[in-house]
Amino acid sequence: MEVALYLIPVTLGDTPIESVLPQYNKQIIVQIKHFIVEDIRSARRFLKKVDREIDIDTLTFYPLNKYTSPEEISGYLKPLTQGMPMGVISEAGCPAVADPGADVVAIAQKKNLKVVPLVGPSSIILSVMASGFNGQSFAFHGYIPIEPAERIKTLKHLEQRIYSENQTQLFIETPYRNNKMAEDILNNCRPQTKLCIAANITCEGEYIKTKTVKEWKGKLPDLTKIPCIFLLYK
Incomplete structure (x- = not known):
């Protein structure tokens, strides 16, 4: 060895x-x-x-x-x-x-x-693969700010990068705050912006769906305490 x-x-x-x-x-x-x-x-x-x-x-x-x-x-x-x-x-x-x-x-x-x-599962790579978003250029930001004003500012900045740089944006949230994160995205991003929610990747109950912000409204799944990645693209 x-x-x-x-x-x-x-x-x-x-x-x-x-x-x-x-x-x-x-x-x-x-x-x-x-x-x-x-x-x-x-x-x-x-x-x-x-x-x-x-x-x-x-x-x-x-x-x-x-x-x-x-x-x-x-x-x-x-x-x-x-x-x-x-x-x-x-x-x-x-x-x-x-x-x-x-x-x-x-x-x-x-x-x-x-x-x-060694080879193994990466939720970041797997979520990009399944999203239908740009896999040539993407950025993972980890956790974005919790404070409301800073969070909204960050979301808008990431959304702008989608359109100006043609780049997929990925981020995560503490599982018990996933639902709030999803709502914040819907309330602050453009209706035509696409959101992919990738949850429980490779696990039982895996859920990976891509829709526009407008299409997601009123149809968000319950993401409480589920490992989840959020992806934004145009």
Whole structure:
């Protein structure tokens, strides 16, 4: 096995692993003993789903979140510098994409350590694929402001970019505020602007629909507590 920092995708929800992750990932994962993870408990559960025979107690986990200092992260890579492969596991989807994993990858690159991304589900890419929007030029903005005036200003700015740059705009919201986000879009964007709502991607109850703002009015689904991405285009 090649010594590298392996970026290990995780299912986006309670989806059977074999339906979204290649067998090759398992072959890599079972050989790794050191994991940098966003949440230790969920990482342990994921590894058991990958292979029930994995002895979790023989593994070492290094927590990586917004509170982890660059010095700590750099120290996490010591096993890799000593010739042992390491893995990075996020809460869901692909590590280092809208995820604190990017910090450890940046340090690995700076140290000239090999980084290998494994294939797996990305809600960002999958939502663009299914939206019918411009897949040649798109921008993901993560969470947009909560404060009403700033949120409206941001929505209008993103909508303007659709028309001026011919660019698809993507963003997310905390799941319990999804319904409010959808309403804010309908109340502040042009009637002809297209909105794609992509929810529960790859999971049971997957919902991906594209309509104009005008067509969505009065027909929004209940998005409470559902992982969701919103996409805007012309």
